Amino acid sequence: MADPGGSQRTALLAAASLFPVPDGATFSYGTAGFRADGSTMAPAVCRAGIVAALRSVKLGGAAVGLVITASHNPVGDNGVKIVDADGGMMSQAWEPFSDALANAPTPDALLQFAKDEGITLGGAHSAQVLLARDTRPTGEYLLDVATKGISAIVGSVALDMGILTTPQLHWMVRNKNRGLKASEADYFTQITESFRHLLELTPDDKGIDELNEKLIVDGANGIGGLKLEQIKPNLARLDILVRNSGKEGEGILNERCGADFVQKEKVLPLGFGPNDVGVRCASFDGDADRLVYFHVTSPSKTSVDLVDGDKILSLFVLFIREQLDIINGKDNKGLLPTRFGVVQTAYANGASTEFLKNLGLEVVFTSTGVKYLHKKALEYDIGVYFEANGHGTVLFNDDFVSRLESLTARLSEAAGSPQKQALRLLATSQLINQAVGDAISGMLLVEAVLQHKRWSFQNWCDLYTDLPSKQLKVKVEDRTAIVTTDAERKVCQPSGLQELIDKEVVNYSHGRCFVRPSGTEDVVRVYAEASTVEAAESLAKSVARHVERILGFC
Numbered sequence: 001m002a003d004p005g006g007s008q009r010t011a012l013l014a015a016a017s018l019f020p021v022p023d024g025a026t027f028s029y030g031t032a033g034f035r036a037d038g039s040t041m042a043p044a045v046c047r048a049g050i051v052a053a054l055r056s057v058k059l060g061g062a063a064v065g066l067v068i069t070a071s072h073n074p075v076g077d078n079g080v081k082i083v084d085a086d087g088g089m090m091s092q093a094w095e096p097f098s099d100a101l102a103n104a105p106t107p108d109a110l111l112q113f114a115k116d117e118g119i120t121l122g123g124a125h126s127a128q129v130l131l132a133r134d135t136r137p138t139g140e141y142l143l144d145v146a147t148k149g150i151s152a153i154v155g156s157v158a159l160d161m162g163i164l165t166t167p168q169l170h171w172m173v174r175n176k177n178r179g180l181k182a183s184e185a186d187y188f189t190q191i192t193e194s195f196r197h198l199l200e201l202t203p204d205d206k207g208i209d210e211l212n213e214k215l216i217v218d219g220a221n222g223i224g225g226l227k228l229e230q231i232k233p234n235l236a237r238l239d240i241l242v243r244n245s246g247k248e249g250e251g252i253l254n255e256r257c258g259a260d261f262v263q264k265e266k267v268l269p270l271g272f273g274p275n276d277v278g279v280r281c282a283s284f285d286g287d288a289d290r291l292v293y294f295h296v297t298s299p300s301k302t303s304v305d306l307v308d309g310d311k312i313l314s315l316f317v318l319f320i321r322e323q324l325d326i327i328n329g330k331d332n333k334g335l336l337p338t339r340f341g342v343v344q345t346a347y348a349n350g351a352s353t354e355f356l357k358n359l360g361l362e363v364v365f366t367s368t369g370v371k372y373l374h375k376k377a378l379e380y381d382i383g384v385y386f387e388a389n390g391h392g393t394v395l396f397n398d399d400f401v402s403r404l405e406s407l408t409a410r411l412s413e414a415a416g417s418p419q420k421q422a423l424r425l426l427a428t429s430q431l432i433n434q435a436v437g438d439a440i441s442g443m444l445l446v447e448a449v450l451q452h453k454r455w456s457f458q459n460w461c462d463l464y465t466d467l468p469s470k471q472l473k474v475k476v477e478d479r480t481a482i483v484t485t486d487a488e489r490k491v492c493q494p495s496g497l498q499e500l501i502d503k504e505v506v507n508y509s510h511g512r513c514f515v516r517p518s519g520t521e522d523v524v525r526v527y528a529e530a531s532t533v534e535a536a537e538s539l540a541k542s543v544a545r546h547v548e549r550i551l552g553f554c
């Protein structure tokens, strides 16, 4: 280390003592960063700022991102998440260090880690961190705290990108490090232009259906609705109405609204009612990285027909497959060999997995959390991933995009040439966020595909029928006593629990059940599926009782 006892250590000590870690603090980076009551977050946020700057130093000064958000959680909560230089989630290898630092009273852990990682601090290096926050009241203060943490690494620069959706910041970091345009205006231009382009490529023989233009979006009273209002005038062939838009006085962030609420409760969000029967509706979460769709079923009911992440994934898969099948059809002699893969988690509805497998697709499973799905999807030329709760995107490999570009340049407009199909795939790769799941860009792709297929919401819903499912949370003494394998679908510890689950499952037609410790809450999650709602509930309850008995209910 160039400057072990000098100004670097002093700067770190100064930052650490500004925001001391309370006794007994146990922050854990979890599935998606540190989250807690916003008023208690400053020590973890300051240290996350230090980690982000250090990560940038480690990556030779590449831009790294830091976003202040607690996503779909209540407005009083807040959180912090680090975006790696490729625009994805922070390298998992750094999570244990982030945990150690978030809970460490002095900078010694950091100095030791820097040494172990071969990072020279205090020397001639540079680091840059792009910062953003959502609309939470504690956001401005915590952003300032993060800036102080970043500044504690000598030579680092913090750039405040403003109030953004989480996916916008991921996109900016990715673009900046690729030497591409990376401002918010550039983001808007890219998604509105590629959306327009995709619509121009819809088959000529299919006219525009008036009803299909109308879309009502529940913005969860968060940042997504505000951003959508900004780009709405530039979206052709779409008549969007934003409710729970995030404008002053309209409602409280995530309270009885938003993608998490709609997906879990399967009821109408606030602001929606009988007049919306028959209209296509979409819902974002508080930081606009989750998307689900729904329909108001009848004027007298508050329940909704839900289109979750699994069905969004299925729609995208069908569209992409259609283009690939034509490009590689027998007249075109396999012009574009493509490794096409689909990634799901154990929470994917069994009916969706069956539907995808029946299409002859490769479906693979990972643990819960976007960081796992994303990594797996990167292994394909085109990798589509979604969590049932609406996090997901479609990834196009760089080499594949180059092949696609040269193919479109070679193909003519002559009848029978699959030029339009190739152009559609290219426009899709431009529209859908390549860094992370993005409710706005995902929604625009859904809208373009529905127009392409001329499908109503009902056509989409009817792709397959979800198996009834039930999720329960069980509070136990130590949730980490549960260890899972096989993408969390089987328990290996404590011994005997999996056998008990298996014994319950065989009693149910279409029965499936698994348990895992949550990465974001202090609970064990139980998920069950069966052929009826009552059966799914009964299976979940029986397994929850086994969990309580074996792990000790608290």
Ligand SMILES: CC(=O)N[C@H]1[C@@H](OP(=O)(O)O)O[C@H](CO)[C@@H](O)[C@@H]1O
Pocket (backbone or CB within 6 Å): 031, 032, 071, 347, 368, 369, 370, 387, 389, 391, 517, 518, 519, 520, 521, 525
């Ligand atoms: C069942 C479920 O919805 N789990 C969510 C939840 O993770 P848990 O580890 O299950 O708490 O939060 C994650 C972060 O937002 C999200 O990626 C994941 O899908």
Ligand SMILES: [Mg+2]
Pocket (backbone or CB within 6 Å): 071, 072, 285, 286, 287, 288, 289, 290
């Ligand atoms: Mg979110």
